[in-house]
Amino acid sequence: MSETTNNKGKYYITTPIYYPSANLHIGHTYCTVMADAMARFKRLSGYDVRFLTGTDEHGLKIQEIAEKQGVAPQQYVDGVVSGIKELWKTMEISYDDFIRTTEERHVSRVQEIFNKMNAKGDIYKSEYEGWYCTPCESFWTESQLADGCCPDCGRRVEKAQEEAYFFRLSKYQNKILGLFEEHPEFLMPDTRRNEMKAFVEQGLEDLCISRSTFDWGIQVPIDTKHVIYVWLDALTNYITALGYPDSPELFERYWPADVHLVGKEIVRFHSVIWPAMLMSLDLPLPKQVLGHGWLLIDGGKMSKSKGNVVDPVILIERYGIDSLKYFLLREYTFGQDGIFTNEVMLKRMNFDLANDLGNLLSRTTAMIEKYCDGIVPPANTEDDLDKNLKSVALGAAPDVEKYMDEFSFNNALESIWILVRRANKYIDEKTPWILAKDESKKAELDTCMHNLAEALRIVSILIYPFMHTTTEKIRTQLGVCQEVKWEDAFVFEKLDGNRVQRGEAIFPRLDIEKELKALDELKGNKEPENVPLELKPEIQFEDFDKIDLRVGKIISAEKHPDADKLLVFQVKMDTEVRQVISGVAKDFSPEEMIGKKVIVVANLKPRKLRGMESKGMLLFAENGKKYEIVSTKAPDGNQVG
Numbered sequence: 001m002s003e004t005t006n007n008k009g010k011y012y013i014t015t016p017i018y019y020p021s022a023n024l025h026i027g028h029t030y031c032t033v034m035a036d037a038m039a040r041f042k043r044l045s046g047y048d049v050r051f052l053t054g055t056d057e058h059g060l061k062i063q064e065i066a067e068k069q070g071v072a073p074q075q076y077v078d079g080v081v082s083g084i085k086e087l088w089k090t091m092e093i094s095y096d097d098f099i100r101t102t103e104e105r106h107v108s109r110v111q112e113i114f115n116k117m118n119a120k121g122d123i124y125k126s127e128y129e130g131w132y133c134t135p136c137e138s139f140w141t142e143s144q145l146a147d148g149c150c151p152d153c154g155r156r157v158e159k160a161q162e163e164a165y166f167f168r169l170s171k172y173q174n175k176i177l178g179l180f181e182e183h184p185e186f187l188m189p190d191t192r193r194n195e196m197k198a199f200v201e202q203g204l205e206d207l208c209i210s211r212s213t214f215d216w217g218i219q220v221p222i223d224t225k226h227v228i229y230v231w232l233d234a235l236t237n238y239i240t241a242l243g244y245p246d247s248p249e250l251f252e253r254y255w256p257a258d259v260h261l262v263g264k265e266i267v268r269f270h271s272v273i274w275p276a277m278l279m280s281l282d283l284p285l286p287k288q289v290l291g292h293g294w295l296l297i298d299g300g301k302m303s304k305s306k307g308n309v310v311d312p313v314i315l316i317e318r319y320g321i322d323s324l325k326y327f328l329l330r331e332y333t334f335g336q337d338g339i340f341t342n343e344v345m346l347k348r349m350n351f352d353l354a355n356d357l358g359n360l361l362s363r364t365t366a367m368i369e370k371y372c373d374g375i376v377p378p379a380n381t382e383d384d385l386d387k388n389l390k391s392v393a394l395g396a397a398p399d400v401e402k403y404m405d406e407f408s409f410n411n412a413l414e415s416i417w418i419l420v421r422r423a424n425k426y427i428d429e430k431t432p433w434i435l436a437k438d439e440s441k442k443a444e445l446d447t448c449m450h451n452l453a454e455a456l457r458i459v460s461i462l463i464y465p466f467m468h469t470t471t472e473k474i475r476t477q478l479g480v481c482q483e484v485k486w487e488d489a490f491v492f493e494k495l496d497g498n499r500v501q502r503g504e505a506i507f508p509r510l511d512i513e514k515e516l517k518a519l520d521e522l523k524g525n526k527e528p529e530n531v532p533l534e535l536k537p538e539i540q541f542e543d544f545d546k547i548d549l550r551v552g553k554i555i556s557a558e559k560h561p562d563a564d565k566l567l568v569f570q571v572k573m574d575t576e577v578r579q580v581i582s583g584v585a586k587d588f589s590p591e592e593m594i595g596k597k598v599i600v601v602a603n604l605k606p607r608k609l610r611g612m613e614s615k616g617m618l619l620f621a622e623n624g625k626k627y628e629i630v631s632t633k634a635p636d637g638n639q640v641g
Contacts, residue, residue, distance in 0.1 A: 008046040012254040013039055016262045017054040017099065017237050020080035021065060024087060026310040026340065027263075027295045030328050034292065034409060035261050036093045037329060041404050041465035043094075045486045050254045052241050053088070054099035055081050056234040058227070063216035073216045074102060090313065092321055092469070099241040101218075101233055109240040110233055111221040113281065114209075116245070118222065122168045122280045125223075128208050132160035141205065147566065147583030147609065148617070165210040165226060172276035173204040179275060185288060187271045188407075189335035192264060192291040196271050207231070207273060235274045239283070257286040259407075267291035290407055293337040310340060314522055318515075322467035323349050323507065329409040329466055342519050346512045356420045357459070357470075358507035363427060364452040365477050365502040371436050376453045376479070376498045377446035385429050389451055390492050392422045393458050397489040400462055409466075416462045423455040453478055453495050461489040473506045548603040549640035551632055552580075552618075557590035563610045569593065569618065571600060574637025581614035587627045599630045599640055 015035045018028055032053060039051035057077040066076035081100060088095065099106060117123050131140045133150035140150065140157060150157050179186055180197045187193040210226040211217065217227030238260065242251040262270050270289045278285050297310065315324050327345050330352065332338035368376060379386075396419045403412035426448075435445040460474040464484050471484060479498035488494060552571040560566035565583045567590060580600065601617040608614075619630040632640070 007048070009048065010050070010254050010258075011039075011042040011047040012050045012257045013042075013052070013259045013261065014238055014257055015053040016260075016266060017056040017101065017234060018084060019059075019061075020055050020057060020077050020084065021061060023080065023083050024312075026312045026315070026328075029087075029091065029312045029324075030295055030332070031261060031263060031292060032088065032093055033091070033325050033328050034334070034407070036091075036095075037325070037409060037465045038259070038261075038404065038407070039094055040468065044464055044484065045401070048253075049096070050242075050250070051095045052097050052099060052238065053093070053095045054097075054237060054241070055084060055101065056230070056237075057081070057100060057102045058217040058233055059230050060211070060214045060216070063214050066216075077102065087313065090316060090321070091325075097241050099237045101237060106237060106240045107218050109244060109246065110218050110228060110236055112245055113236055113240075114228060114232065115221055117167065117277070117280045120280055122171065123165055123209070124168070125163065125165050127161065128164040128166075129159075129161040130208075131157040133157045142607075147581075148607075149583070160213075162212055163226075164208045164212065164229075165220060165223070166206040167209045167232070167277070167280070169207040169273065169276050170204045172279050173200060175279055176200050176204070176272055176275060179285070186285070187267070187289050187291070189291070191335070192267050192271070196268060199268060200272060204272070231269055231273055232277070235269060235277060238274075238286075244283075256284040258288065260286050260289045262289065262291055264291040264293060291335065293332070293335055295332070295340045296337055297340050314519075315345075318518075319349060319510075320469075322470045323353060326353060326413070326467055330413045331410070333410055334407045342516055343512065346510055346515050349507065350510050350512065352417060353507035354505070354509040356417060356424065358505050358509075360420055360424050360427075360452075361456060361474055361477060362502075362505055363424075364449070364456055365500045367432055368449050368453065368500045369502055371432065371445055372449055374500050374502075376495045376500065377450055378496050379447040379450040379493075380443045381447045383444075385426060386447060386451055389422060389426045389455060392419050393455050394490065394492060396458065396462055397486070404465075413463075413466065416459060419455060419459060419462075423452060423459075426455075427452065450495065453498070453500070454492050457495055458489050458492070460484070461486065470506060473503070477501055477503050546603075547601060549619075550600050550602040551634045551636050551638045551640060552598050552600040552602075553636040554593050554596045554598060557593040559585060559590060560610055560612065566609060567593065568612060571598065571616070571618070572636050573600060573602065574635075576637075578615045579613060580616045580618055581609045581612060582618045582620070584618075584620060584627050596629055597631050597633065597636065599632065 013035055015032050018024060035051060035053070039049050043049045055077070057073075062077060063073050066073040069076060085098065088098075101107075101110075114123070131142070131145060133140065133155060144151055145157065148157070149155060177197065177200055180193055180200070184190075184193060187196060209229045209232045210220050210223075211229050212226050215227055217229070218233055220226040220228055238257055239251060239255060242254055243249060244251045244255070260270050260274075267289065271291075275285050312324065327348050331344065331348055368374060396415050399415035400412045403409070403415060430444075430448045432445055432448050435441040435448065456474060457478060457480060460471045460478070460480070461484055464471045475481075475484075477500060478495070479500050480495070482488075550573045552573045554569050555572050555577065556570040558568050560568050560581065565585050566581050567583075567585050567588065569580045569582065570577055571580050599619040601619070604615075604617050606613050606615045620627040621630055634640075
């Protein structure tokens with residue numbers, strides 16, 4: 001079944017390019033399903049669409065994982081990328097291009113982009129000294145750290161010093177602020193824009209764009225000792241995939257991007273660094289960057305390294321592609337975090353898909369077969385109930401258009417389900433089983449059957465961007481052979497004489513308790529992936545031996561006067577009392593910490609945290625939901641070894 005293509009103009013939408021450190025989980029699926037729904041909607045409503053996704057394959061993290069598995073980095077990413085492409089095939093994702101940063105077309109174009117920015121005077125070589133987060137592949141200054149950890153992912157960082165090339169990001173600070181102020185629609189939702197505006201106002205430092213301590217990356221064209229660092233490599237995929245700068249046909253056709261759809265954790269790179277790079281290249285900026293929220297499970301963000309992920313393949317195999325797509329798009333509000341549970345998913349499938357839509361189709365086709373010999377009859381009467389159903393049906397498409405342009409997928413689907421529920425209520429109001437007993441009511445009965453078929457035909461068009469397979473099933477049962485056209489959702493009188501073909505229930509009702517048990521068993525029986533832990537660089541025993549761990553007793557605790565996340569502890573270690581500051585205020589109250597025995601890194605160099613000195617570090621363990629104290633019953637002051 002083809003999608004309509006007219007000439008409303010171009011529409012270029014992208015997902016982030018995913019990092020192939022392991023197989024993708026349902027959180028990545030959520031982003032890609034949103035992009036796919038929008039791409040299908042825009043194609044259907046008459047736009048020339050380009051939909052890009054892909055993989056970001058370079059960097060230290062990939063190199064370390066490959067080394068631990070005893071394979072070359074290219075071999076490692078080839079295997080993971082193959083699985084990602086297979087997942088998108090299973091999900092029937094309608095992307096137009098899949099870009100890999102290891103492809104020659106990308107590599108050569110990134111090098112040319114580097115040369116262009118260098119010729120502009122926006123790149124220089126210097127020494128870098130700062131704090132490095134390997135999982136995020138990001139450098140941070142002391143002031144940017146959150147209690148000594150990466151402000152993006154919360155993991156510990158390492159001191160790094162090396163020669164590097166830098167991009168003059170600071171040069172574009174005022175232009176970026178002007179972008180946020182003059183074009184507030186550029187970054188949405190508002191919360192993300194406000195966060196980024198505050199970040200830029202603090203001052204932008206020049207960006208490290210090369211590394212010399214590893215070699216898995218694109219060589220700097222003017223210095224073979226360096227590889228191009230992740231964000232210059234990764235972000236440029238949106239234009240290299242269009243042929244920039246050497247093959248401009250697609251670039252001239254589709255750039256600037258209409259939407260970069262990204263997770264909130266990488267909004268900063270897309271709304272600050274990426275526009276600055278484009279300014280350096282004298283290229284138009286994307287029209288919009290949209291930062292969606294996370295799917296949370298077990299009290300935190302899904303993480304491959306934590307193992308708290310949901311495998312979309314299991315859900316697809318059990319419930320079908322369209323059921324999963326519907327749930328993801330209907331349940332969650334764009335821009336906000338959402339909690340994923342199997343129970344919520346199954347209830348949504350039962351109530352909306354089985355009870356509402358599936359039941360409406362089954363009832364309608366069964367009654368047309370029973371009362372009209374399987375032929376959709378014409379409508380020859382009209383009362384207030386008929387008028388109301390028509391009004392709701394014809395009002396649905398404009399509402400869907402409005403909400404889709406706002407990326408409000410849940411409201412777009414709710415608009416469709418208002419029609420679905422209205423049609424079900426219409427059956428109860430018209431009572432066709434009673435009309436069928438009175439021959440004088442035959443015309444009214446025919447109208448009722450006609451209107452129900454028409455309502456379902458319109459529903460089949462409206463749900464196409466979200467559930468195209470279900471669209472085909474509905475239209476097959478209604479005897480509709482014509483291709484799906486968006487404009488047909490604005491017309492009520494299209495069916496007359498079509499032969500219905502009643503089929504199996506398109507969404508069988510689920511036994512929720514049984515399904516919950518089955519999903520738990522599947523999760524328990526599934527062999528866990530051997531995903532390497534995200535570790536810091538290896539150290540020698542001599543390095544570890546330098547750490548002096550001591551037992552300490554907390555004798556007082558209070559909140560930091562200038563930081564909501566920080567607690568200020570006075571810790572007694574034998575004869576010494578010292579001040580230690582930790583970012584655990586969200587997990588512990590000051591009162592409950594007093595008297596606790598804790599493990600202290602006692603010989604850590606003192607540093608200032610929000611104006612107060614911290615002499616040491618307390619050890620905590622993360623259990624997936626919150627921090628827990630690493631404790632002991634040993635006397636305070638004792639060495640831990």
